[in-house]
Amino acid sequence: xxxxxxxxxxxxxxxxxxxxxxxxxxxxxxxxxxxxxxxxxxxxxxxxxxxxxxxxxxxxxxxxxxxxxxxxxxxxxxxxxxxxxxxxxxxxxxxxxxxxxxxxxxxxxxxxxxxxxxxxxxxxxxxxxxxxxxxxxxxxxxxxxxxxxxxxxxxxxxxxxxxxxx
Amino acid sequence: xxxxxxxxxxxxxxxxxxxxxxxxxxxxxxxxxxxxxxxxxxxxxxxxxxxxxxxxxxxxxxxxxxxxxxxxxxxxxxxxxxxxxxxxxxxxxxxxxxxxxxxxxxxxxxxxxxxxxxxxxxxxxxxxxxxxxxxxxxxxxxxxxxxxxxxxxxxxxxxxxxxxxxxxxxxxxxxxxxxxxxxxxxxxxxxxxxxxxxxxxxxxxxxxxxxxxxxxxxxxxxxxxxxxxxxxxxxxxxxxxxxxxxxxxxxxxxxxxxxxxxxxxxxxxxxxxxxxxxxxxxxxxxxxxxxxxxxxxxxxxxxxxxxxxxxxxxxxxxxxxxxxxxxxxxxxxxxxxxxxxxxxxxxxxxxxxxxxxxxxxxxxxxxxxxxxxxxxxxxxxxxxxxxxxxxxxxxxxxxxxxxxxxxxxxxxxxxxxxxxxxxxxxxxxxxxxxxxxxxxxxxxxxxxxxxxxxxxxxxxxxxxxxxxxxxxxxxxxxxxxxxxxxxxxxxxxxxxxxxxxxxxxxxxxxxxxxxxxxxxxxxxxxxxxxxxxxxxxxxxxxxxxxxxxxxxxxxxxxxxxxxxxxxxxxx
Numbered sequence: 001x002x003x004x005x006x007x008x009x010x011x012x013x014x015x016x017x018x019x020x021x022x023x024x025x026x027x028x029x030x031x032x033x034x035x036x037x038x039x040x041x042x043x044x045x046x047x048x049x050x051x052x053x054x055x056x057x058x059x060x061x062x063x064x065x066x067x068x069x070x071x072x073x074x075x076x077x078x079x080x081x082x083x084x085x086x087x088x089x090x091x092x093x094x095x096x097x098x099x100x101x102x103x104x105x106x107x108x109x110x111x112x113x114x115x116x117x118x119x120x121x122x123x124x125x126x127x128x129x130x131x132x133x134x135x136x137x138x139x140x141x142x143x144x145x146x147x148x149x150x151x152x153x154x155x156x157x158x159x160x161x162x163x164x165x166x
Numbered sequence: 167x168x169x170x171x172x173x174x175x176x177x178x179x180x181x182x183x184x185x186x187x188x189x190x191x192x193x194x195x196x197x198x199x200x201x202x203x204x205x206x207x208x209x210x211x212x213x214x215x216x217x218x219x220x221x222x223x224x225x226x227x228x229x230x231x232x233x234x235x236x237x238x239x240x241x242x243x244x245x246x247x248x249x250x251x252x253x254x255x256x257x258x259x260x261x262x263x264x265x266x267x268x269x270x271x272x273x274x275x276x277x278x279x280x281x282x283x284x285x286x287x288x289x290x291x292x293x294x295x296x297x298x299x300x301x302x303x304x305x306x307x308x309x310x311x312x313x314x315x316x317x318x319x320x321x322x323x324x325x326x327x328x329x330x331x332x333x334x335x336x337x338x339x340x341x342x343x344x345x346x347x348x349x350x351x352x353x354x355x356x357x358x359x360x361x362x363x364x365x366x367x368x369x370x371x372x373x374x375x376x377x378x379x380x381x382x383x384x385x386x387x388x389x390x391x392x393x394x395x396x397x398x399x400x401x402x403x404x405x406x407x408x409x410x411x412x413x414x415x416x417x418x419x420x421x422x423x424x425x426x427x428x429x430x431x432x433x434x435x436x437x438x439x440x441x442x443x444x445x446x447x448x449x450x451x452x453x454x455x456x457x458x459x460x461x462x463x464x465x466x467x468x469x470x471x472x473x474x475x476x477x478x479x480x481x482x483x484x485x486x487x488x489x490x491x492x493x494x495x496x497x498x499x500x501x502x503x504x505x506x507x508x509x510x511x512x513x514x515x516x517x518x519x520x521x522x523x524x525x526x527x528x529x530x531x532x533x534x535x536x537x538x539x540x541x542x543x544x545x546x547x548x549x550x551x552x553x554x555x556x557x558x559x560x561x562x563x564x565x566x567x568x569x570x571x572x573x574x575x576x577x578x579x580x581x582x583x584x585x586x587x588x589x590x591x592x593x594x595x596x597x598x599x600x601x602x603x604x605x606x607x608x609x610x611x612x613x614x615x616x617x618x619x620x621x622x623x624x625x626x627x628x629x630x631x632x633x634x635x636x637x638x639x640x641x642x643x644x645x646x647x648x649x650x651x652x653x654x655x656x657x658x659x660x661x662x663x664x665x666x667x668x669x670x671x672x673x674x675x676x677x678x679x680x681x682x683x684x685x686x687x688x689x690x691x692x693x694x695x696x697x698x699x700x701x702x703x704x705x706x707x708x709x710x711x712x713x714x715x716x717x718x719x720x721x722x723x724x725x726x727x728x729x730x731x732x733x734x735x736x737x
Contacts, residue, residue: 055492062484062487067361
């Protein structure tokens, strides 16, 4: 099972090494790990995509929570949430076929951010599935270079929805 | 002793103008530190200058590993937090084994290490090592302090983290300029630990569920680990066992939490545990684990561990629950809190059929050996047990002698055994026993050691001599690395590969160190030799030549279930 786990951590040196080291030492597999700032300058958010069975994921959550600089751990496996991954990709394409690629980019609601004689750079965000689908289609033209940020996620505001139904 | 423990608010003022080294010293006094162990060096000189006129007793060891184990032994003997100090680079890296040992057994230690000047960090400076990076996987938490303003708060946090929740070692690495700099203003000493909230209070509903399961069971067994000792919950656990007629088995670290002279005592379980304990666990219908973590040396083959039992797990560390064994009723929290709530819910119940079955097992399969030929290592330990009324504090190294100590000493009270369980650190016994003696000045402290383990750290006998610590070091010399030899005998066709271990005359060596030395090789002289050792007022090394190829039984071979143990001569 693929799970997106979010950890709020104290913004101090060594925290990333702490979390990454724990994952390595305990043999947990990370698909992606993203660190970024939050609304509070004292806190950073790590969004980690992990694959494992229920027992592995339970251990991941508990071992994360056990680290002193980790303030809060949330597994999005149990709630409705939005996830986004950002992609930059340089697609090899000649001037003649460029409109095909632009059409494809529009279908995926992406943007062309750079155009050169034999390539275009595309920016695209969305779920991992959506990005995979685009990459698959772009391969038919040829991919020169690709970079992804990894997944960040945020839960939908359930409280609000619940109040409305009452 | 100058300064009394100051109140928190008073301690937060009056530090402006003092140096980081002086602040560190003030913080140690505030934390109640009386004794610390370690070794000086370039990057900790400012602190040693403060120590020159300090009420804190600083014990200079012969090696930093010894210092870490002494701090560990000091803590295990008393429950206080052990404190160790080393310089940067090699001083700090020499602590690593000691930190890992304490971490695996949840022992509270705070280790201070010197670090090179903050602007040199990362430049491969002389005696520089990335000690927070190196120790991160083997400590509960660590810090690098680069600014004097952060030092006071960090020391408070380190002690708080080390001794609360599931205890463990904390490293505070301090750049030398943070100790030489003076505080330009009052430091903020408030803890900043938003992510550290150990769950100590047990959930009442879970406690009730657990008590109901215990009351409903016909054949319960208490499986008790070091957590009960750490929580100071041994009395409560005994009260529950007695009230419900529940037999008790302990892990290596739990030894002493339950008096082994009790009819309900099953002694140690696991790979070299008693046959009665292992049979009882496999046969029980309710297993109550308290402060234990289902280590592989305890469970044997996990798939077939306690197959008929409902499993209750009481532990302060949520990550220990269902890590190895899937638990039916988890209760997270401090063992003392949980057992206090549980005791009134436990029904007095007649479990005589179960208790009499256990008595039969105990009578049929006691730990035993044949007292013929050479002196047997087991009889040395048994003799020491009898001659100390089973009341000494006993440290051990790791290996056969450790298992025989666990089996034959006859444990009566908590904090009596000081041994490296989780990490299995050879060389632990000699320095750990010295640390325990510093903590308990009048007590009889004995290091029961093997020739292999003792050889690793015996240099610390000199420390015992320098500080006149009357530790009794017993070296059971079988001329082999015995446990490895046993495995080679049993599983590698007796091809003894690199286990022959030639020993010096440890008694003569002891005399050269300035201790008393005794050597014994005849059974008829054993009791006198032990008597002479116990009577001597200073440190003593007793070199006992024992049977070279004695094996530890019972033994559950790796991967087998507990009831499939090999009984050896017990059968």
